[in-house]
Amino acid sequence: MSESKQDVYLNPHQARRRPPTQYEDLLGDAIERAFAAGVHDLAGLVAHLNRTGPGCPSNDGVWTEALYQEEIARLAA
Incomplete structure (x- = not known):
């Protein structure tokens, strides 16, 4: 095995x-x-995302706290 256990975590x-x-x-x-x-x-x-983008994929590009949380959960799945 060429990688040590520590290398994997890095x-x-x-x-x-x-x-x-x-x-x-x-x-x-x-x-x-x-x-x-x-x-x-x-x-x-x-607020920062709404000012600078990118826009929310739904809701006409406008982020809300709930939509942000849903999107991050979707991306993390």
């Missing part, structure tokens, strides 16, 4: 089943920018 993509879509990359980048700007609460994150 692989940041070990749970990935496929490459991320463009939408997933954009959403991840937007979330990272929000955190970097000091946004650390759900309401602030949703």
Whole structure:
């Protein structure tokens, strides 16, 4: 076995089943920018996404707290 047990835990993509879509990359980048700007609460994150995008895939592109939670749960499944 060429990898040690510790090496497996250092692989940041070990749970990935496929490459991320463009939408997933954009959403991840937007979330990272929000955190970097000091946004650390759900309401602030949703407001940031509504200002900067990407838009919510449903609800005419407008994020709500509930839709954000549903989308993140869907992406994590």
